[in-house]
Amino acid sequence: MACPYLAYRREDAEHSFDTDRAYCTAAETFVQPMRADICNDRHELDHTTDCEIYLEADE
Template sequence: MTCPRLEYRAADDEHEFDHVRPYCTVTKEFVSPMKADICNDRFDFHHERHCDVFKARAETPPADDD
């Protein structure tokens, strides 16, 4: 299962690309190719176990969850 925090976007406030790229809605940053394997649960990775951002978010009350 793909991380629910992952989106594919072509732009943010600082960047604009020809193609959509993996974007983390928690850190509000584009994701590196290696990290994207975790976001997409590729190989033996799983975002719930291996993504520190996801884990930290899961442990935080969703008061400002957008």
């Protein structure tokens, strides 16, 4: 199951893109593809244990 803080957006207040990009609503910023792999629990990663942003926001 993907992180509940993960969204896909084309823009925020400071950036605009042609395609949707991974956006962390907890950190309020676009994230790099490698970070999105954690958010999507890919490659045996788990956002509930491997993501410091999730852990901080979930406290």
